[in-house]
Amino acid sequence: MMDLQTATHTISEKLKVPQSDSEVIVEKAFVGGEISSPEGIEEWLTKRFLPNCVLIDENGYAKMCVDALKILGTVAATDYGSSRQRDMGQLWADMTRGYLGEYAFKLYMKNRYGIGADLGHEKGELAGYLPMDIHLIERVGEPTRPPKLHIGIKAAKWNGIWLDIPGDQFNHSDVHVMVKVGAGRDHLFAFFKSLSVFKDKVLKKGEDIGSLSPTESTELYNKLPSFAPIPAYICGFALKSKYHDKLSYNGKKGRLNYKISVWNGPISAGDLELVKKRENVAGKVEFAGIGEFSHESGYLFNTGSLLWKPEDWDSVFKAL
Numbered sequence: 001m002m003d004l005q006t007a008t009h010t011i012s013e014k015l016k017v018p019q020s021d022s023e024v025i026v027e028k029a030f031v032g033g034e035i036s037s038p039e040g041i042e043e044w045l046t047k048r049f050l051p052n053c054v055l056i057d058e059n060g061y062a063k064m065c066v067d068a069l070k071i072l073g074t075v076a077a078t079d080y081g082s083s084r085q086r087d088m089g090q091l092w093a094d095m096t097r098g099y100l101g102e103y104a105f106k107l108y109m110k111n112r113y114g115i116g117a118d119l120g121h122e123k124g125e126l127a128g129y130l131p132m133d134i135h136l137i138e139r140v141g142e143p144t145r146p147p148k149l150h151i152g153i154k155a156a157k158w159n160g161i162w163l164d165i166p167g168d169q170f171n172h173s174d175v176h177v178m179v180k181v182g183a184g185r186d187h188l189f190a191f192f193k194s195l196s197v198f199k200d201k202v203l204k205k206g207e208d209i210g211s212l213s214p215t216e217s218t219e220l221y222n223k224l225p226s227f228a229p230i231p232a233y234i235c236g237f238a239l240k241s242k243y244h245d246k247l248s249y250n251g252k253k254g255r256l257n258y259k260i261s262v263w264n265g266p267i268s269a270g271d272l273e274l275v276k277k278r279e280n281v282a283g284k285v286e287f288a289g290i291g292e293f294s295h296e297s298g299y300l301f302n303t304g305s306l307l308w309k310p311e312d313w314d315s316v317f318k319a320l
Helices: 004-015 019-031 038-052 058-070 088-113 187-194 197-208 214-223 271-278 310-319
Strands: 053-056 116-118 136-138 151-156 162-166 175-181 230-239 249-253 258-267 285-287 298-302
Touching: 004 019, 004 038, 004 053, 019 038, 038 053, 038 230, 053 058, 053 088, 058 088, 058 187, 088 116, 088 151, 088 175, 088 187, 088 230, 088 310, 151 162, 162 175, 162 230, 175 298, 187 197, 197 214, 230 310, 258 271, 271 285
Parallel strands: 151 175, 258 285
Antiparallel strands: 053 230, 116 136, 162 298, 175 230, 249 258, 258 298
């Protein structure tokens, strides 16, 4: 039986990620319900996680970064359901991560099923969660055509455990895919460093105006993150056509509060109050890993509730 240390070491070696990232990946697999017990680590790693990972190279990153930049000025600076304003740099980074999730799924389609895909970014559409993120497909020996299923793709960070589909978006796509992207917080800086933006422009300017000595400039440059292929995990998907019960949840009751770790279907205003009454909770009802969401209606799935097995994916791509 594989232990936790061996699993995290294997992930670090295979994906070339820091040990701290590997630990988060495994921890959130437990929290999200992908792994139910220590005995299940090896099966999760070898059958679910690693077979569903891809690596995005610098050219792929550059394309998504530029695609996001093309429509940066047309996107609202506020987070969905929040009044928090993002500056242009943060917005660009967030949009790029969303596009990386779509690109990762495109790689997955090509690597596993030999299906080419057009993401349609050149059409100037909004980044993020779309009802049809795959606009055209191309099978070997067949002409390019629109897919027969609408596929929406939601990108998350390594610590994400919820496929959160707000409002009426669930009804706009046939298949809802969740992709975890290991881009980190500094992916734009790493990309700029690889293009010599810092060495040849920013730091040189600092030297020219006397703010930096050559030694200080070199030290700053060496501390900046370097670009490396970005790993992404195609976590699974939910189907619009599948019936989902209301209040399909599970969790753990503490002395005062109740923490929900499983949710598999619709969520509506007042549902948490119903859970509170049903579980006889004196304190708060919260979701594991996030506490609460910025909306009260839509569909919600923990990662352990998503479909992911080869036969599940086969059924999607045969119908595509």
